[in-house]
Amino acid sequence: MNPPLILRTSAPLLLWLPIFVSLYVLVRGHNDPGGGFIGGLLAAGGILFFSIARGPDAARRVLRLSPVSWCAIGVLVALASGLPALLAPGQAYLTHLWWFPNVGVTLPLSTALVFDVGVYFTVIGTVSALFLALVELDKSGESA
Amino acid sequence: MSTVFIVMVGTLTAASIYMFLARDLPRVLIGFVLLGTATNLAIFAAGRVGSMMPPLVEPGARILSAEAANPLPQALILTAIVIGFGLTAFALMLVVKAYGAFATISIEEVDEAEPRPVEPQPEPLAPAFRQKQEAA
């Protein structure tokens, strides 16, 4: 597979633009359309395009960890986001807590956002795991 | 608009069943995706449709406007879409692997998992023993 020159050159743009957009979508998700699922899908799309342009090995380098590790991290983060609720008396697991610290502007910080980040990572991990698996199967297809 | 949704869901379901019954695995996979779409649309319609206003609380307001669309089916469908995608990709992986292993995409020829009924063995073993022997 030898992708065209334009695709190869614009690969970083195809990677980072979706990832930045996805982060924006993730953060604003609580008040406007967006959230972990959409954000994760967008970011995964970026990784897919990068992998098409530069090959799966390059995509794996960008991910640093293996895709299934991202899945595991995502699920663990989401699991952990529910734990602080247990410290407060009488609260059920996954009851989200909120803080509004004022550093010039009021920042809405919450464990709900942490949960959404877990969803985000899981979606990225799953999609890239599936896609990379297919691509690499394709690459080593002759031996399969 | 309910009638429109009924027609859409009915057509999509019929198309998906027709594809499910095909003889080759890629078509079955397409049937799988269509069935997911039909189901999502049915859930969406069951939450009642008509409003074009997204379920977002207006800045400053405390509760969701009565004109807004129903948020509950949307939440259900959103995750269903992503999970449906995951399962489709997984099934696709199986199809590709099966093609690699059996060199066919025909359902009838991929029968490794369910071998044809074997001839009864001459020694009348107890069923449990028979299974054990076959597994061995």
Place this chain on the structure above:
Amino acid sequence: MPGLTTLALIGPLMIGVAGAILLALLPIRRPAMAASVAALIGLALYLPMLPVISAGGSLFAAFWGSTSLGIVGGLRLDGLSLIFALLISGIGALIFIYAHGYLSDDPRQKRLVVFLLVFMTAMLGAVTADDVILLFVFWELTSLASFFLVGYKHESLKARKAALQALLVTGSGGLALLAGLILVSIAAGTTSLSGILSAREAVLAHAAATPAMLLIILGCFTKSAQVPFHFWLPNAMAAPTPVSAYLHSATMVKLGIYLLARLNPLYQNEVLWQGILTFFGVATAVTGAVLAFRETDLKRVLAYTTVTALGTLTMLIGIAPALSITAAMTFLVVHAFYKAALFMVAGIIDHETGTRDAASLGGLRRSMPLTTLAACLAAFSMAGLPPFVGFVAKELIYEAKLELGQTAAFLILGSFLVNAATVAIAGVLSWRLFFGEARGFTQAPHDPPKAMLAGPILLAIFGLVAGGLPTAFGNALIDPAVTVVLGRPAEVTLKLWHGFNLVLALSAATMALGVLFYLAWGRIVPRLRGLEAMDRYGPSAGYERLLAQVMAGAETVTTTIQHGSLRGYIRTLFLVITTACIGTLIIRGGFAWPRLDVLVDPRLGIALLIVVGAIAVMVARTSIQAVLAMGLVGFATALIFLSFGAPDVAFTQFAVETLLVVILATALMRLPLRRRDLRTGREKSVDLAVALGGGLAVALMLAAVLASPFDPRLSLWFGAESVPSAHGRNVVNVILVDFRALDTLGEITVLAVAAFAVVALLRRTPETPEKASQSPNLAKAEGSR
């Protein structure tokens, strides 16, 4: 003394369970001896209760009740239970000692011992249970233990078949028993056994009283090998001798007798009960006696005489008057003594000479004097010679029948022949084997080790002592049991000497005929064996045929349902769903159509796009065209979501659709995509019909849903709580990450599992060395997982 009572009732069971677990887990050098100690402790716990029981009392301890299931639970020890408990633990202790010698060089001895101990515990539980459900559980446990014990030599096809046969026959009888017990419990309003017995009127008045009784009788008959279920017992002789001596003579086969006796107060005045028990009892006794004359294998001969004894017991319970119950209880104990002893002797002979063929053996007396002593004592008791307890029992049996008067002439004739046959078999087992000229073995056998002799000799001596002291024996053990079985006290004194009367004359005549049978034994056996029709048409052959038919039927059903065609499965699935949907709508009158509202709307164009796309998918010539049409449907659906106020869903659908197209394009490059639909035209029209039916069913269902009033409470709550409770204005996202976060957590777990599954699927490919070296990053990534 409630503490001691509780201990006596539950102690033996606890010791049995604990012993079985410890034996199974710990490397104990002499497992059989350890198990014998466990049995002896059980015996020692039961024995102190003897005075209380003899005085007519009964002990109760509540255990294992489950009020929510309506199970009362509890254990009870009364006269009847005590006889069985003493026999089970006492003979059990001797059997374990015997097994220690018999299996001294068997590496699997421990397994046998553990199962025997489990069996003993289950038996003790069954005879002391005061709750029918509890009783049933223990009852089935004995069947299960018997399955493993009969199938102990699992390398042998015969043993496996015999084990399965015993399990199937007693197990199906067990199901009938369960049904009967439940019916009776419903009628009585309690599962407590004593409660059922005291609610006699209600049980008998219930509409299902007769079916319940018949089901219980069926269960008891299979367990106690009554005609026509007698065939499993001789086949079960494939078990090692200690098992046969214990299960198939003294204990398990008597469990059916136990339950019949236990329920006798309930049914004793029912004509049907009396008739069935008497008829099948006599039939079983005669069948066993005749079949015993077809065998020369010692163990099979003994098995058929056991069948005879079980038939006699059933018959005695069926005859109503008090005397017969006394006879039954006496005979029960007597038979347990001599039959266990004789089985052990048969095992010794097999062990020492290597054969169990009664026809070829003889003259063992000189080399095996102690075995001879045990065998002769037991055989005399079996033959009913004075002063053995067998004589007492036989006299009682005759007396019980004479009491019936003229009506029971055929019973007396039957018993007469059966007893004469028993005398003859006893002669074969003692005189023929041990006296006369030595034959049937090459090198002189000798008496076995002490462990193997202890059991038969002790049991034979018990028979002698009990016969010598019949009154004490009767007062202490038999009378309390008879009281329980009759439901009222019975004053019958056991006597050795009744004086010269009709009963004694019958006994003498029995002896004479028995001796005649004995002398003719060598000629009768080959004759009866020659009757092949008995093998061809007997219930045993019927069982084989039934089993073969069940297997063939199962195979037919399996090949019909599991035909292996995915298309067939899917078609069935959708047809069932279609039928279920439309059927429900018809039955419940659910056809409805929602109100037609807006007819002119730009969004109708998108809907049209979806319909066209769906049709395009169906008619696409190649699969790549179908994929494209599918993509069209997906994007149009996203537009629908967007235009109906669901931007989150729409964006997700867009993203997924894009990724799906990319992934499909990548993957499908490897597949032959230009292939046409392989279905024939005919298949296509059938499939289309199925598809249209399914689509119609779903559409009608959705129409019915949309026509019904909408309950918006949940949606309103989410809309109202989103900002105040969760500080989020995007209600969809708030539902996902906050209100229903646990659901979402489950869903992302599913996603992660799908990813893991795909990676695992990839790993199953045998990796070639070049691949590993070509992609070091991949190897690194794999290693980091």
